[in-house]
Amino acid sequence: xxxxxxxxxxxxxxxxxxxxxxxxxxxxxxxxxxxxxxxxxxxxxxxxxxxxxxxxxxxxxxxxxxxxxxxxxxxxxxxxxxxxxxxxxxxxxxxxxxxxxxxxxxxxxxxxxxxxxxxxxxxxxxxxxxxxxxxxxxxxxxxxxxxxxxxxxxxxxxxxxxxxxxxxxxxxxxxxxxxxxxxxxxxxxxxxxxxxxxxxxxxxxxxxxxxxxxxxxxxxxxxxxxxxxxxxxxxxxxxxxxxxxxxxxxxxxxxxxxxxxxxxxxxxxxxxxxxxxxxxxxxxxxxxxxxxxxxxxxxxxxxxxxxxxxxxxxxxxxxxxxxxxxxxxxxxxxxxxxxxxxxxxxxxxxxxxxxxxxxxxxxxxxxxxx
Numbered sequence: 001x002x003x004x005x006x007x008x009x010x011x012x013x014x015x016x017x018x019x020x021x022x023x024x025x026x027x028x029x030x031x032x033x034x035x036x037x038x039x040x041x042x043x044x045x046x047x048x049x050x051x052x053x054x055x056x057x058x059x060x061x062x063x064x065x066x067x068x069x070x071x072x073x074x075x076x077x078x079x080x081x082x083x084x085x086x087x088x089x090x091x092x093x094x095x096x097x098x099x100x101x102x103x104x105x106x107x108x109x110x111x112x113x114x115x116x117x118x119x120x121x122x123x124x125x126x127x128x129x130x131x132x133x134x135x136x137x138x139x140x141x142x143x144x145x146x147x148x149x150x151x152x153x154x155x156x157x158x159x160x161x162x163x164x165x166x167x168x169x170x171x172x173x174x175x176x177x178x179x180x181x182x183x184x185x186x187x188x189x190x191x192x193x194x195x196x197x198x199x200x201x202x203x204x205x206x207x208x209x210x211x212x213x214x215x216x217x218x219x220x221x222x223x224x225x226x227x228x229x230x231x232x233x234x235x236x237x238x239x240x241x242x243x244x245x246x247x248x249x250x251x252x253x254x255x256x257x258x259x260x261x262x263x264x265x266x267x268x269x270x271x272x273x274x275x276x277x278x279x280x281x282x283x284x285x286x287x288x289x290x291x292x293x294x295x296x297x298x299x300x301x302x303x304x305x306x307x308x309x310x311x312x313x314x315x316x317x318x319x320x321x322x323x324x325x326x327x328x329x330x331x332x333x334x335x336x337x338x339x340x341x342x343x344x345x346x347x348x349x350x351x352x353x354x355x356x357x358x359x360x361x362x363x364x365x366x367x368x369x370x
Contacts (some may be wrong), residue, residue: 001302001303001352001353001356002304003303003304003305003309003344003353003356003357004009004103004305004344004347005342005344005345006184006304006307006344006345007017007303007346007348007349008183008184008188008307008343010123010346010348011269011346011347011348014117015241017243018058019038019237019240019314020239020291022217022236022237022239022240023233023237024232025236026128026236027046027208028234030256030257031232032231032232032233033231034152034229034234035230035232036190036233037232037235037243037365038056038127038229038230038231038232039234039237039238040235041053041054041056041238041239041242042055042195043195043293044196044239044242045238047198048162048242049136049169049171049172049177049197049300050169050172051172051197051198051199052198052199052201052204052298053197053199053200053201053213054171054192054196054197055105055146055194055195055196055197055198055204055207055208055211055237056194056229056230057194057196057211057228057229058192058193058194058229058230059180059181059182059192059193059194059228060088060096060158060178060179060181060182061088061091061092061194062179062194062211062226062228063178063179063180063194063195063196063226063227064086064089064128064154064156064178064198064206064228065092065095065096066210066211066228067097067154067176067196067207068092068093068096068102068126069096069210070123070207070209070210070261071125071126071152071154071175071176072205072215072224073093073096073098073115073126073152074096074097074098075098075127076097076098076122076123077096077097077098077099077123077124077125077126078099078100078123078124078125079093079099079101079124079126079127079128080101080102080103080111080119080120080124080126080127080128081093081100081101081102081103081111081128081129081130081156082103082105082107082110082111082128082129082130082132082314083102083105083125083313083314083315083330084103084109084130084132084310084313084314084333084336084337085130085132085156085310085319086158086310087181087314087319088154088158089128089130089242089314090102090202091187091315091319093128093132093133094181096326098125098202099123100209100314100320101115101119101124101290102314102315102320102323102325102329103115103119104328104329104330104331104332104333105330105332105333105336106138106271106333107273108129108135108138108275109132109133109135109272109286109336110129110132110136110137110138110271110301111127111130111137111138111142112332113138113141113142113145113198114242115146115147116142117149118248119202119206119278120145120151124149124151124316125151125152126151126152126153126154126219127145127146127151127152127153127156127300128140128155128156129142129153129155129156129220130156130158130159131155131156131159131160131163131170132159133159133272133280133282133283133284133285133286133309134159134160134161134186134252134274134280134281134282134283134284134331135160135163135272135278135280135281135282136160136163136164136170136275136278136280138153138167138275138340139165140165140166140172141329143173143174146149146174151175152174152175153174153175154174154175154176154177154178155170155171155173155174155176155177156178157171157177157178158178158179158180158182158185158268159180159186159283159284160281160283161179161185161186161187161218161245161249161263161281162186162187162245162246162249162281162351163249163278163279163280164278164279165277165278166273166277166278167277170173172195172199172347173200174199176196176197176200176203176207177196177198178194178195178196178227179194179195179196179197180193180194181194181195181230181234181238182194185283186245186248186249186252186281186283187238187242188241189234189237189238190233190234191234192232192238193230193231193234193235194228194230194236195230195238198296202297208362209223210223210224210225210226210364211225211226211227211229212225212228212229213225213226213227213329218315228335237304243299247347247349249279249281249282251347251348251349252281252282252283252345252346252347253281253282254351255282255285255347255354256272256280256282256285256345257348258354259271259285259343259350259354259357262354262355262358262359263287263358263361266361266362266365268289268290268291268293268336268365269287269288269289269314269361269365269366270287270288270289271287272285272286282345283345283347284307284309284342285307285342285343285344285345286314286341286342286343287340287343288339288341289339289341290328290339292338292339292340294364295361295364296341296364298360298364299357299360299361299364302356302360303356304343304344304356304360305344306341306343306344307341308340308341308342309340309342310337310340311337312334312337313330313334313336313337315329315330315333315336316330316337328368329364343357344357
């Protein structure tokens with residue numbers, strides 16, 4: 001049996017009757033940039049979060065960069081973020097002119113709140129927790145620290161579309177939540193795309209201004225900005241998909257619980273821990289094992305595709321050699337980088353496929369000496 005890591009074709013086939021007319025409408029209207037399709041998606045996305053503003057942009061990386069620029073983050077500032085994420089989270093800090101300051105992770109793969117305050121200096125301007133793999137970080141603790149030190153809380157929600165923390169959606173706790181609509185995300189476009197949500201009127205105005213060449217009125221530029229737009233075709237696709245996201249997220253969660261049940265009692269595998277009072281949308285289902293590479297190779301031989309998210313902790317990458325970090329500075333993130341393995345996860349997974357993956361993992365450990 002073949003089990004792909006993600007199956008976007010299956011998703012497309014399931015909603016083809018809605019997607020094709022939406023795309024055709026944009027083509028018929030030749031309304032490719034801005035206009036009602038983008039505005040319609042922004043309105044629907046903001047309403048689903050219960051916030052006042054959605055500022056769409058070209059991709060999830062831009063969403064973080066634009067947010068930092070709109071908050072006035074720049075040279076001489078520091079921004080605290082987590083040691084285990086995709087580089088988009090930290091590279092945008094540098095692009096804004098600030099210095100990234102990394103914090104080790106907790107048992108849920110998130111920034112460890114107990115370690116944040118030791119990293120705060122007079123230069124610290126913001127904290128960016130990443131709701132990695134689709135589960136909310138410890139937002140009560142992180143927000144309390146930000147409030148106490150008067151720091152901006154910016155939530156990186158690239159993998160947590162509509163996950164919740166104590167009944168409240170991620171992305172709504174800080175001044176802004178940033179999103180990626182890369183095709184493989186829970187809510188994915190058919191190309192790149194991103195968005196920022198916020199309840200702060202002035203922040204949203206500044207973010208939209210910066211994303212559009214610093215212009216709220218054509219040819220009148222209040223500041224220098226960038227050109228970062230969500231195109232109308234992607235907006236049309238995303239608006240169709242938005243109507244299905246809750247069902248897809250429930251399916252992902254159900255698949256994860258099925259994995260947990262089937263892998264229970266296998267001492268060599270640590271399934272992902274579930275933070276209490278959260279709804280995990282499982283953008284990724286990530287296990288920990290001491291024999292990760294051998295297991296991945298065996299699963300490949302069984303037709304099961306896997307991934308590693310991510311193979312290197314950010315502060316230990318060549319890009320951040322100038323910070324002179326050592327593995328001992330981030331012991332948990334460093335240990336995880338050699339243990340984590342992402343199993344197939346998408347809404348259309350069948351029970352049979354999940355059973356095949358779990359049985360293959362059990363077979364590997366049954367046939368291998370400890």
